[in-house]
Amino acid sequence: MKPSTEVTEANFEAEVLKSNRPVLVEFATEWSFSSTMLDGALDELGVELADCLKVAYVKLDRNPNLGLWYGIRCIPTMLCFVEGEERVGIFGTTSKEVILSQLRPVIRSLRAPSRLRSVTSSC
Numbered sequence: 001m002k003p004s005t006e007v008t009e010a011n012f013e014a015e016v017l018k019s020n021r022p023v024l025v026e027f028a029t030e031w032s033f034s035s036t037m038l039d040g041a042l043d044e045l046g047v048e049l050a051d052c053l054k055v056a057y058v059k060l061d062r063n064p065n066l067g068l069w070y071g072i073r074c075i076p077t078m079l080c081f082v083e084g085e086e087r088v089g090i091f092g093t094t095s096k097e098v099i100l101s102q103l104r105p106v107i108r109s110l111r112a113p114s115r116l117r118s119v120t121s122s123c
Contacts, residue, residue, distance in 0.1 A: 003042070003043040003045075003047045003055060004026075004042055005054065005056040006056070006058075006059070007025060007056045008058070009063045012058075012063075015054075016056060016081050017084040019054055021052060022080055022082045022087070022103075023053070023056055024042070024045070024053060024056070024079075025057065025081065026038060026076055027057075027066065027067060027072045027076060027077045028060065028075055030059055032075050035093075038078075038094075041099060042055050045100065052107060053103070053107065060072065060075070074091045074092055076093065077089065077090070077091050078090040078099065080102075080106055087106050088106055090102050
């Protein structure tokens with residue numbers, strides 16, 4: 001299973017807004033070096049937190065309306081959606097640890113499974 005899902009204007013509602021798990025969406029472009037720097041960290045989070053978090057990405061050069069709808073002004077931008085609502089925003093290139101620290105309150109509030117607790121308890 002691929003650790004992240006490509007989201008487009010056509011499937012954004014189904015994949016993100018109506019997801020039964022929180023969804024971390026990276027808004028990026030194919031040509032941005034800073035966007036590609038996050039790929040490894042996001043793939044790792046997608047694997048480690050697969051039980052409780054979906055990781056997705058939007059290529060803004062192919063889906064510009066999503067960038068407009070969510071006011072994306074910085075590439076990359078990561079938004080975490082829970083039950084269709086934007087809960088966390090992470091802007092610019094950063095590390096896996098910083099991303100996890102921003103997501104930790106959302107993850108903990110959802111009564112994460114024991115596997116996730118072990119990942120987040122030391123943070």
